[in-house]
Amino acid sequence: MKSLNPRFIFLLSLTVVSSSLGFYLPGLAPVSFCEKEDAKECQKDIQLFVNRLDSVESVLPYEYDAFDFCKDTDERRPSENLGQVLFGERIETSPYKFTFKSDKACVKVCTKSYDAGSKEDKLKLDFLKKGMELNYQHHWIVDNMPVTWCYIVEGNQKVCNPGFPIGCLVNQEGKPKDACVINADFNKKNAYYIFNHVDITIFYHSGDETNGMSARLVAATLEPRRSDFHSNDDKPTCDGTPMDIPAEFKNNLKVTYTYSIQFKQNDDIRWASRWDYILVSMPHTNIQWFSIMNSLVIVLFLSGMVAMIMLRTLHKDIARYNQMDQEEAQEESGWKQVHGDVFRPPRMGMLLSVFLGQGTQVFIMTFITLFLACLGFLSPANRGALMTCSVVLWVLLGTPAGYVSARLYKTFGGENWKTNVLLTAFLCPGIVFVDFFLMNLILWVEGSSAAIPFGTLVAILALWFGISVPLTFVGAYFGFKKPGIEPPVRTNQIPRQIPQQSFFTKPVPGIIMGGILPFGCIFIQLFFILNSIWSHQMYYMFGFLFLVFIILLITCSEATVLLCYFHLCAEDYHWWWRSFLTSGFTAVYLFVYAVHYFFSKLQIIGVASTILYFGYTLIMVLIFFIFTGTIGFFACFLFVNKIYSVLKVD
Known part of the structure; x- marks a missing residue:
């Protein structure tokens, strides 16, 4: 019997919800396109968005504007949720704008000039070279769908990567790195090749005219390459031998960014399953x-x-023990003989109760988040939803954390309830926030897009102090009002002496073995x-x-x-x-x-x-x-x- 595919569960739930209730999940509503724009039914203009650039060789992502690429004159930033901000996503409009079903070849976007005598231009070019050296990747978005770079790997398997490199490097030994291996023309030693041209292909489903449904985009792919732009008033071309950027910047340089766009009809891919071509082909x-x-x-x-x-x-x-007389039972050894000490309060019961309260909060948060994600509500198409859901749930679950911590602390015989509730509200979240803040300082210093803005940090603190902490106090109030958990047996006044333990029953070996499974x-x-x-x-x-x-x-x-x-x-x-x-x-x-x-x-x-x-x-x-x-x-x-x-x- 085949296991249920999570994508199938997601698509099934989406279909049921949309067909019966008439609405779509946030960020997943389809957009229709047509050649002649109709404000009510469809649109003809397609906007390509750009996201932050990242690399597998560096943890530091950067905004698109940090590099000297072509910028949109009317730059707009869509509203980002908390999860997108925390993950460092920085989506903005780009100068790449298309018209539905309007194929174009070698369209000039802009030209970047670098003067060898300008320190500012040298810094821009050096940062661009660093990006190529560390294999930083573009992430482009069309209709909330990643534009993928598809290529063939060993075994004739097609792999689609939701990103493509800025460029590549051929080192001093003449060995091509990363994407430079795809073209034999990249053969100059100690040279950089920037991918300034992209061949974009957008696939669309033609829709159903009988039901009045217009076309919808179902896939977007591109092929990055390095080319020279030859200006011709009638027919500009983007061919020729790839021009290299030398490692040493001695002469003036011009880089022209271009693109070609092609639209193809594909009625085999339905809009509801348009992410499958990315997910199925992942390595x-x-x-x-x-x-x-x-x-x-x-x-x-x-x-x-x-x-x-x-x-x-x-x-x-237990059956054998209950059949014995009390005198015979006293001669027994093992777990039955420690009944008078097994519920003796632990050392550092305050800290243990605080950990357990926080653990309860994390457990409930994780369970609800994964359950919603399993149903498809937090799918990759709904950007930032997973992190947003986790943070909001953690904030709202302060009450069970305070209640569990207070109830267990009272069970342990603790009386310092003020310290308990304060530690529950601030200890573990405080450690996480201090670590997070220190990492954010490093990101600020490095100028990374993953650095959380000051306003967002204030908002996180407001959620913590304004909602989570009061809810923790409320939970602790109800926890301390109730009596502690009554043990099933009485505790002796004098602790029983623990016999000599074997190696495997000592605390450290047992704890180490316990985490393996x-x-x-x-x-x-x-x-x-x-x-x-x-x-x-x-x-x-x-x-x-x-x-x-x-x-x-x-x-x-x-x-x-x-x-x-x-x-x-x-x-x-x-x-x-x-x-x-x-x-x-x-x-x-x-x-x-x-x-x-x-x-x-x-x-x-x-x-x-x-x-x-x-x-x-x-x-x-x-x-x-x-x-x-x-x-x-x-x-x-x-x-x-x-x-x-x-x-x-x-």
Whole structure:
């Protein structure tokens, strides 16, 4: 039986909603085009938008205007949501404007002149060369659809990349780098070749005249190349041998930017599935599907084995214990003998309760976000929606964070409720914000488009202090009003001495072992998530991500419960922090994998990019640590309460 395709779920839900209720998801409403513009039905002008430029060799993205490209005289910036701003997207209009079904060849956009005696021109050209050296990529948008560069790779496989390079470099040894390998004419040593001409092809669905539906754009591709512009009043041409830009700027230089546009009818692609040609052709897609399914089968099998062992062992253990007399029971050893100490409040209960409150907030936020993404509401076509949804949910979920933290702190016997609620509201968010602010300072200094504007930072602080903090106080108020969670057995006044532990039942080895299985079920997805963040690939498999999320919950819970049971059998009753750290240690494996990914998969160079990578990685690790630790703690908490509630203890 074939698994449900997340794109199919998204398109099905979109079709049902649009047909029954008569509206479209934000950012996904279709636009009709025609040769003669009708203000009510269709439009004939097509505007090409440009986004920020990025590179796999640098974490620093830059705005289109940072480079000396042709600029739109009537530049406009569409309104951007919070997620787009946080991700560093900077969309603006471009001078590339087309008319529907109007093919044109070698259209001049502008000419950039560089004077060898001008320091300003030298700086502009040097920055352009740096962009080509680091393989910075354009990202163009037509009708909310990325303009893709399609090429053939090994195995005669067609790959479409939602971006194309500024240019390329042939080094001093005469070895072409990056895109320069596609053309044998790029053969001068120590020279730069800028792609100043693009052949654009726009595919459209002709529509249905019987229903009065006009044409709609379904695909947009381009072919970048370097060409010389020969001005002719009748027939300008963009042919000739590619002109190189020498590494040393000694002579005056002119670069003319041109384009050719062609419209092709394609009724095989429907508007609702126009993103498929990008998603299906992405590299390693087939490997990803197979690897995810293989990982799911292995993790489900292991989880089933753990559950079966735990259920059978505990069932027999409890049944045998309840059949004994109390005198015989006193001679028993193991988890039954620590019933008077197992609910003894932990050390640093304040910090543990704060982590658990924040973890609850992150868990609910993640669950709702992934569920909405799985249904297609946060698809790649709805730019910035994923991050916007996450931030808004986190802000609104301050109440459960305050409630859980206060209730558990009261269960631990804590009385300093003011400190508890303040730490819940400010500790973890404060660490994240300080790290984020320091990274933003580096982006400001480097002039990157990813730097968050001051106004946005103020807005984030307003959301935090104006909404999240008050809601956290409200949750803490209701949490402290209720009594603490009553344990099923009484706690002895004198702590029981813990016997000598074997190597595997000591805290550190158990915690280290506890994170292996949960990490094993996510590392494949983690690879593609890191690719989408740092290698600028498009991530769209939210259906499988949601399944992996559920399996992560199950695996963290079962691994923590299993190790907790072994420690209790060894008469070690310090399970509070250990249950949190056992599953939370998965975050350490995540960090180790991120370090491996940095050195083995990425080509990032530069101190600033390295600091930014590890700075943002630490934020991810902290959030993941709190999230997984919370899952393990509550699973173990429910388990311990359950097994000790069935004991016949006076």
